[in-house]
Amino acid sequence: DPNIPVGVLASKDSVLTASVDRFEIKITAKGSHAARPHEGNDPVIIIGQIINAVQSVISRNVASENNAIVSITHVKCGNTWNVIADTAYLEGTVRTLSKPVREQIEARLRQIITGISIAFDAQIEFIWHPGPPSVTNTAYWVDLALTVAAKLGYQTKIIEKPWLGGEDFAFYQEKIPGAFVLIGSGGPYALHHPKFQIDDNALFPAAQYLAEIARSSLDKLKSAR
Numbered sequence: 429d430p431n432i433p434v435g436v437l438a439s440k441d442s443v444l445t446a447s448v449d450r451f452e453i454k455i456t457a458k459g460s461h462a463a464r465p466h467e468g469n470d471p472v473i474i475i476g477q478i479i480n481a482v483q484s485v486i487s488r489n490v491a492s493e494n495n496a497i498v499s500i501t502h503v504k505c506g507n508t509w510n511v512i513a514d515t516a517y518l519e520g521t522v523r524t525l526s527k528p529v530r531e532q533i534e535a536r537l538r539q540i541i542t543g544i545s546i547a548f549d550a551q552i553e554f555i556w557h558p559g560p561p562s563v564t565n566t567a568y569w570v571d572l573a574l575t576v577a578a579k580l581g582y583q584t585k586i587i588e589k590p591w592l593g594g595e596d597f598a599f600y601q602e603k604i605p606g607a608f609v610l611i612g613s614g615g616p617y618a619l620h621h622p623k624f625q626i627d628d629n630a631l632f633p634a635a636q637y638l639a640e641i642a643r644s645s646l647d648k649l650k651s652a653r
Contacts, residue, residue, distance in 0.1 A: 429610040429611065429612060429613060429619070430612075430613050430614065430615040430616070430617060430618055430619060430624065430626075431615065431618070432585070432610055432611070432612030432613070433612045433614055434612050434613065434614040434627050434629050434630045435581075435582060435583055435612060435630075435633075436582065436583045436584075436585055436611075436612040437573075437574070437577040437582040437583070437584055437585070437609055437610070437611050437612070437637070438584070438585040438586070438587050438609065438610045438612075439565060439570050439573055439574060439586070439587060439607055439608065439609040439610065440565060440570065440586055440587040440588075440590075441565050441566065441567035441570045441607075442564060442565060442567075443525050443526075443562050443563070443564050443565075443590045444562070444563040444564070444565055444587065444590050444591075444595075444608055445562055445563040445590060445591060445592075445593050445594055445595045445598070445608075446496075446497075446523040446524055446525055446562055446590065446591070446592040446593065446594055447523070447524050447525070447527075447530050447559065447560065447561045447562050447594065447598075448521065448522075448523060448559035448560055448594030449521065449522045449523075449524075449530070449534070449556065449557060449558050449559050450519065450520070450521055450522075450556075450557040450559060451519065451520055451521070451522065451537065451554065451555065451556050451557065452517070452518070452519045452553075452554075452555040452557070453478060453517070453518040453519070453541060453552060453553070453554055453555075454515070454516075454517055454552070454553040454555070455471045455474050455475070455505075455515060455516040455517070455518075455550055455551070455552050456471075456514065456515055456550065456551040456552075456553075457469040457470065457471040457474060457514055457515070457516070457548070457550040457551075458514055458550075459511065459512050459513050459514030460511075460512045461510065461511060461512070462509070462510045462511060462512055463510070465512055468512050468514070469548065469549065469550055470512050471505055471512075471513060471514065471515060471516035471550070472505055472506070472512070472513075472516065473548070474516065474544060474548050474550055474552070475503060475505060475516050475518060477544050477547075477548070478500075478518060478540070478541070478544055478552075479500055479503075479518075481540045481544065482498055482500060482520075482537065482540065483498075485498050485533055485536050485537065485540070486498055486533075489532065489533070489536050490529055490532065490533065494524075494525065494526065494529045495525055495590070495592065496522070496523060496524045496525065496529055496533060496592075497521075497522070497523040497592055498520065498521075498522050498533060498537070499520050499521050499522075499523075500518055500519070500520035501519065501520045501521065502517070502518065502519045502520070503516075503517070503518050504516065504517045504518075505517070522534070522537075523592040523593075523594065524562075525562055525590055525592075526562070527561070530561075534556055537554065537556075538554055538556075541554040559594060559596075560594055560595060560596040560597075560598045560599055561598045561599075561602065562590070562598060563595045563597055563598045563601065563608045564598070564601055565601075565606070565607045565608060566601075566605035566606060566607060568605070569605060569606050569607035569645075570607040572607070572641070572644060572645065572648060573607045573609050573641060574586075574609075576637065576640050576641050576644050577609070577637060577641075579640075580633065580636060580637055580640060581633070582633070582637070587610070593619075595608060611630065611634050611637070612630065613626045613627055613630045614626070614627035614629075614630060
């Protein structure tokens with residue numbers, strides 16, 4: 429994690445990251461000349477209605493203590509200045525920290541799209557792509573992870589609250605308990621940034637840690653038999 433200095437290892441029990449879902453919205457309306465908009469059914473107007481309505485999902489449907497995000501990140505419509513297109517496309521992501529809120533937001537988005545489709549007499553397809561659930565750490569394994577890190581010279585840190593990034597490590601945790609940890613890589617650029625670069629000094633200690641946590645975990649499992 430570039431937001432954590434080299435030499436620091438962090439984690440927390442319970443929920444650590446968000447579930448990550450993707451949605452697509454495909455609009456089929458009716459094109460026309462820009463000078464004769466009454467002869468068509470402008471998908472740009474429909475896009476605007478969808479974007480405005482979607483922004484109310486979090487603020488007016490999700491309780492304030494339930495941290496969640498709906499972000500529209502990609503909008504595409506038309507290809508020239510004097511023609512109203514007949515189709516449009518939007519996509520985005522939903523980030524949530526609990527299964528009930530995740531289901532609530534998907535259901536609300538579907539309601540909104542259905543209502544706008546009827547109101548504007550357009551065909552709108554809503555496609556939901558479920559991604560990984562929240563990383564949910566088990567306290568026992570978090571304690572072991574931090575104990576081993578401290579023995580190897582890491583400064584350990586408890587993360588105060590979950591963040592809305594996602595991690596497919598969560599799929600492992602649907603099968604077995606575990607702990608996801610963040611190892612500092614020293615920045616200055618965030619994950620996914622085109623200039624992201626690891627401080628080489630983080631690499632060897634991290635390899636040592638992974639080897640030792642594997643040994644320690646196996647010893648714990650053997651002793652529990």
